[in-house]
Amino acid sequence: MLWRRSLTTKLDFFFTSPSKFQFSTLVHNQESSFQPLPLTKEAFAEALQSCRSHTHQLKQIHGLLLTTGLSIKNSLLTCLLSNLTVLGNMSYARKLFDDMHKPRIFLWNTLIKGYSKNRIFVEAVLVYREMRLVGVRPDSFTFPFVVKACGELPEKWIGSGVHAHVVKFGLEFVAMVRTELMLMYVGFGELVLADLLFQSMFERDLVSWNALIASLVQNGHASKALALFRQMSIAGVKPDAATIVSVFSGCGQLGCLEIGEEIYRVARKEGIDCNIIVENARLDMYVKCGNADKARNLFEKMSKRNHISWSTMILGYAINGESEKALALFSRMQKDDVEPNNVTYLGVLSACSHAGLVNEGRAYFDYMTQSDDKNIRPRKEHYACMVDLLGRSGHLEEAYKFINSMPIEPDYGVWGALLGACAIHKNVEMGQHVADRIFQLSPDIGSYHVLMSNMYAAAGRWDYVDKVRLKMRKKGVKKVAACSSVECKGEFHVFYGGDRSHPQSLLIYEKLDQLLKDMRSIGYIPKTNSVFHDVETEEKEATVSAHSEKLAIAFCLVNIQPEFPIRVMKNLRICDDCHTFSKYVSKLTMREIIIRDKIRFHHFRNGLCSCKDFW
DNA sequence: CTAGGGTTAG
Numbered sequence: 001m002l003w004r005r006s007l008t009t010k011l012d013f014f015f016t017s018p019s020k021f022q023f024s025t026l027v028h029n030q031e032s033s034f035q036p037l038p039l040t041k042e043a044f045a046e047a048l049q050s051c052r053s054h055t056h057q058l059k060q061i062h063g064l065l066l067t068t069g070l071s072i073k074n075s076l077l078t079c080l081l082s083n084l085t086v087l088g089n090m091s092y093a094r095k096l097f098d099d100m101h102k103p104r105i106f107l108w109n110t111l112i113k114g115y116s117k118n119r120i121f122v123e124a125v126l127v128y129r130e131m132r133l134v135g136v137r138p139d140s141f142t143f144p145f146v147v148k149a150c151g152e153l154p155e156k157w158i159g160s161g162v163h164a165h166v167v168k169f170g171l172e173f174v175a176m177v178r179t180e181l182m183l184m185y186v187g188f189g190e191l192v193l194a195d196l197l198f199q200s201m202f203e204r205d206l207v208s209w210n211a212l213i214a215s216l217v218q219n220g221h222a223s224k225a226l227a228l229f230r231q232m233s234i235a236g237v238k239p240d241a242a243t244i245v246s247v248f249s250g251c252g253q254l255g256c257l258e259i260g261e262e263i264y265r266v267a268r269k270e271g272i273d274c275n276i277i278v279e280n281a282r283l284d285m286y287v288k289c290g291n292a293d294k295a296r297n298l299f300e301k302m303s304k305r306n307h308i309s310w311s312t313m314i315l316g317y318a319i320n321g322e323s324e325k326a327l328a329l330f331s332r333m334q335k336d337d338v339e340p341n342n343v344t345y346l347g348v349l350s351a352c353s354h355a356g357l358v359n360e361g362r363a364y365f366d367y368m369t370q371s372d373d374k375n376i377r378p379r380k381e382h383y384a385c386m387v388d389l390l391g392r393s394g395h396l397e398e399a400y401k402f403i404n405s406m407p408i409e410p411d412y413g414v415w416g417a418l419l420g421a422c423a424i425h426k427n428v429e430m431g432q433h434v435a436d437r438i439f440q441l442s443p444d445i446g447s448y449h450v451l452m453s454n455m456y457a458a459a460g461r462w463d464y465v466d467k468v469r470l471k472m473r474k475k476g477v478k479k480v481a482a483c484s485s486v487e488c489k490g491e492f493h494v495f496y497g498g499d500r501s502h503p504q505s506l507l508i509y510e511k512l513d514q515l516l517k518d519m520r521s522i523g524y525i526p527k528t529n530s531v532f533h534d535v536e537t538e539e540k541e542a543t544v545s546a547h548s549e550k551l552a553i554a555f556c557l558v559n560i561q562p563e564f565p566i567r568v569m570k571n572l573r574i575c576d577d578c579h580t581f582s583k584y585v586s587k588l589t590m591r592e593i594i595i596r597d598k599i600r601f602h603h604f605r606n607g608l609c610s611c612k613d614f615w
Numbered sequence: 616c617t618a619g620g621g622t623t624a625g
Contacts, residue, residue, distance in 0.1 A: 074616075075616065078616065078617070079616095082617075104616090105616095105617095106616050106617055107616095107617095109616090109617060109618095110616090110617060113617075113618085140618085141616090141617055141618060144618055144619060145618085148619090175618095175619075176618055176619045177618095177619090178619095179619050179620085180618095180619065183619085183620095205619095206620080207619055207620050208619075208620080209620085210619090210620040210621075211619060211620045212620090213620080214620055214621065215620085240620090240621090241621070242620050242621040243620085243621080244621085245620095245621040245622060246620080246621060246622095248621095248622085249621085249622070275621095276622085277621060277622050278621085278622080279622085280622040280623075281621075281622045281623095282622095283622085283623090284622065284623065287623095306622095307623085308622055308623050309622090309623085310623090311623050311624080312622080312623050313623095314623095315623070315624080316623095341623095342624080343623055343624045343625095344623085344624095346623090346624050346625085347623080347624080350624095379625090380625085381624065381625055384625095413625080
């Protein structure tokens with residue numbers, strides 16, 4: 001009976017919060033004291049199952065397990081180890097593992113899975129190596145997690161090495177192993193290899209299709225994902241909600257509304273359109289396609305809404321230039337007792353930023369700072385948003401002071417927001433200073449070099465422009481090529497600056513010439529001050545007049561019926577001249593032009609833009 | 616004695 005009493009003491013913790021944790025079997029054992037039951041394996045198993053939230057309780061169970069003298073079964077250990085990894089206590093999990101005598105394969109697997117799930121990828125792969133060194137043969141449960149971990153390592157050769165192991169152990173055709181390999185290669189940008197693995201799969205289930213589609217979208221290969229979706233329909237595989245969510249997200253990325261609507265019809269036919277995640281994804285698709293009306297209609301008739309729905313809609317209004325509606329929706333959200341989170345506040349702050357609502361922005365930010373809720377306290381992104389708001393509206397000094405008063409270390413994103421503002425307000429001096437800070441933090445981000453170069457060019461400082469170019473070449477910094485894309489009759493067309501590769505190229509340039517001529521007659525003057533080099537005016541005009549968005553607009557004028565708006569997606573920010581150009585075109589042709597640039601939409605109608613020229 | 620896929624922002 002002595003050991004019974006000491007156990008009872010050790011079991012005290014079980015009674016600390018009985019409502020939360022039900023350790024029924026163990027508790028029952030202790031309470032029915034007139035006939036003490038032995039602490040059985042089943043009792044421990046049940047206790048472990050129900051006790052997932054506190055490490056110290058797991059530790060006590062472990063201790064208890066050792067004192068009972070029960071032979072410690074592998075199943076109990078696996079459960080204990082797995083619970084520890086779920087709690088994220090990997091150091092204790094490792095200790096437990098190290099105390100084991102010749103751990104069996106599934107214990108190794110559980111440990112690897114733990115490291116992988118806790119995003120300690122190097123360790124996951126190291127454990128795999130260790131396991132090989134002691135001669136344990138990996139099985140089909142080992143590799144999914146090792147491969148996933150390899151996908152997160154910058155050293156791609158490790159992934160290839162593990163792939164070789166997969167082949168060596170004859171597991172390359174196991175569906176889940178192969179799925180993970182595919183995902184790894186998509187992450188590496190090795191799309192051909194990923195596709196090869198996929199196409200030569202024996203058993204492709206829905207999840208492997210979904211996994212590949214989703215990872216393509218998440219890695220920015222949305223058009224490849226849509227192609228795969230098409231292949232899936234041809235193969236006769238019915239999509240489920242997860243598929244639809246990914247392809248909606250892909251459509252949003254590309255800005256193809258027509259294809260998105262087509263997919264919605266498929267979803268409705270399959271009866272998978274009313275799930276809240278699917279609806280949120282569709283909402284986001286409308287927002288990213290610049291159709292705030294469709295987004296609002298959907299939002300209003302959604303059967304259920306969560307904070308993601310609200311945040312998406314708020315941000316949707318913000319980037320489409322309807323800031324008042326964004327802020328109104330935010331207060332409605334609060335009245336509806338839906339808790340905003342930090343993403344919601346990003347939407348709110350960017351609404352203020354796009355509309356130049358400085359005082360409102362300050363007020364929201366102060367509210368965030370003073371909030372008791374950790375989820376609402378401002379993070380780097382919010383600081384960047386505030387810097388953008390202050391700087392863009394001309395309060396450069398205040399923005400600078402704001403950065404210096406930050407309680408967290410400003411990153412290049414925060415400084416970058418200020419650099420953008422310096423460029424808008426042509427403050428070369430501060431721009432130089434800010435650029436120095438940025439290049440100390442991360443020297444090889446092309447867009448900031450380009451911003452500096454443009455700033456110098458606008459100020460006529462060609463000597464500095466050359467310096468920047470030289471520096472970029474020396475450091476191997478590449479600037480991202482500007483490109484614009486357009487959806488037309490279910491096809492996707494991409495244009496680069498000065499591009500003549502499109503089959504309709506002649507027609508497009510003809511249209512463009514005509515437009516420019518007509519526009520000049522009603523007062524359009526090309527603005528060429530953002531052109532890189534100190535060249536003759538004529539040459540500069542030629543460069544500017546072939547910017548990708550101009551080509552895309554001309555293409556739409558040739559190909560898209562007048563009753564439809566022209567929608568162009570651009571990967572960088574729109575330049576001053578293209579903005580003016582689009583205003584003139586909208587007036588001249590009576591067409592609605594919608595341009596999505598890197599951070600927001602411009603809706604041009606009758607010579608005016610929804611951004612009110614503030615961007 | 617354990618496994619793979621889905622929504623906002625960055």
